[in-house]
Amino acid sequence: MAKQTVFLFIITVLMIMPGTGFSATMIQTTQRIIVIDPGHGGNSSGLAASGGIKEKNIVLKLAQRTAQKLENHYNVILTRTEDISISQRERMFIANKNSADFFLSIHLNNSRDASSFLYYFDPPEPEKSKVHAAENTWKSQPLLQQAETKKAVNSFLNVFSAVKKINNYFSNGAPAIILEGATMPAILIEPISISILPPDTEETNAILDEYAVLIAKSIHLYFKKK
Numbered sequence: 156m157a158k159q160t161v162f163l164f165i166i167t168v169l170m171i172m173p174g175t176g177f178s179a180t181m182i183q184t185t186q187r188i189i190v191i192d193p194g195h196g197g198n199s200s201g202l203a204a205s206g207g208i209k210e211k212n213i214v215l216k217l218a219q220r221t222a223q224k225l226e227n228h229y230n231v232i233l234t235r236t237e238d239i240s241i242s243q244r245e246r247m248f249i250a251n252k253n254s255a256d257f258f259l260s261i262h263l264n265n266s267r268d269a270s271s272f273l274y275y276f277d278p279p280e281p282e283k284s285k286v287h288a289a290e291n292t293w294k295s296q297p298l299l300q301q302a303e304t305k306k307a308v309n310s311f312l313n314v315f316s317a318v319k320k321i322n323n324y325f326s327n328g329a330p331a332i333i334l335e336g337a338t339m340p341a342i343l344i345e346p347i348s349i350s351i352l353p354p355d356t357e358e359t360n361a362i363l364d365e366y367a368v369l370i371a372k373s374i375h376l377y378f379k380k381k
Contacts, residue, residue, distance in 0.1 A: 187378060189225060190232045190250040192260040192333070193218040197240025202263050206354030211238065213352065214261045216360070220367035221261075225374065243333040247341075255339050257307065257374065264345035270323040271315050272345040275304045276335060277328025303340040303381075310377035311344065314369055340377075346370065 193215040195201035201210030215235070222231040232253060234246045250258040264272050308326045315324045334341045346366050352359050 186228070186230045187256040188232065188253055189229045189374065190234065190253065190255040190258045191218045191222055192234040192246045192250075192258065194260055194262040194333075196235050196238055199240060202265055202349045204349045204352065208349060208352055208354065208359075210263045210349060213263060213347075213349070213359070213363070217346075217363045217367060217370075218261050220363055221370045224367055224371040228375070246333055247336055250341070251336065251338050257377070258334075258337055258339055258341040259370070259374070260333050260341075260343040261370075262343060262345045263347055263349045265350060266323075266348045267350060268322045268348065269320055269351055270325070270348060271321055273308050273311055273324075273326040274329045274331055274334070274343040274345075275308055275326070276301075276337065276341065277330060279330035300337065300340045304337075304342060306380065307340045307342055307373075307377045310380065311342070311370075311373040314373040314376060315346075318369065344370070 193211070195211035195214065197211075199211065201214070203209050215238070218233055219236070222233060225231050232249065232255070234249050235241055246260065247258070264270060312324060312326060315321055329343075331343050334343060346369070347362070352362065
């Protein structure tokens with residue numbers, strides 16, 4: 156992939172332990188920074204389907220293809236480029252640490268048809284918030300970019316709604332931990348149902364390329380409207 160695409164591995168414990176030989180450097184660039192998060196990884200396989208299809212592998216491929224289509228216009232950071240475990244806290248830390256302009260976490264859904272789902276952060280009920288805050292103060296940080304996030308969601312809906320092969324497309328707020336504490340517009344997307352993916356790798360890759368184009372177009376549209 157081009158040099159403009161930045162693959163960044165950040166493990167929080169390494170950030171707070173000098174002498175480990177690792178460092179996380181802030182990216183300095185005049186281009187907008189986009190963090191793409193392939194969901195799951197490592198011990199977390201996510202959804203699974205016949206033929207050995209695992210969500211963690213599919214979303215990694217989709218994230219990499221999306222990055223390729225964005226790299227000429229943005230600096231793109233992937234939270235992982237291989238099958239490793241990363242906590243939800245670390246994924247958002249990567250985005251905040253690098254002052255990202257946009258964060259997108261990619262997952263799959265399990266609908267019976269070609270449906271796409273978009274989620275933006277919606278705080279949990281008050282009593283749940285108290286529990287979250289007690290567990291981890293990171294989770295209690297407010298989302299500062301709610302208005303921009305909803306603009307981004309609308310851009311995705313505009314693009315996906317124009318595709319005839321996508322039967323349904325939805326957006327909804329959810330208390331998704333992965334989106335909590337974001338200092339930039341942040342969305343979780345489930346663009347594809349794992350149930351419609353064929354076991355044939357070549358055919359699956361063609362489908363992923365199509366959706367990578369849609370995601371890239373959605374991001375372009377959002378920034379064009381800013």
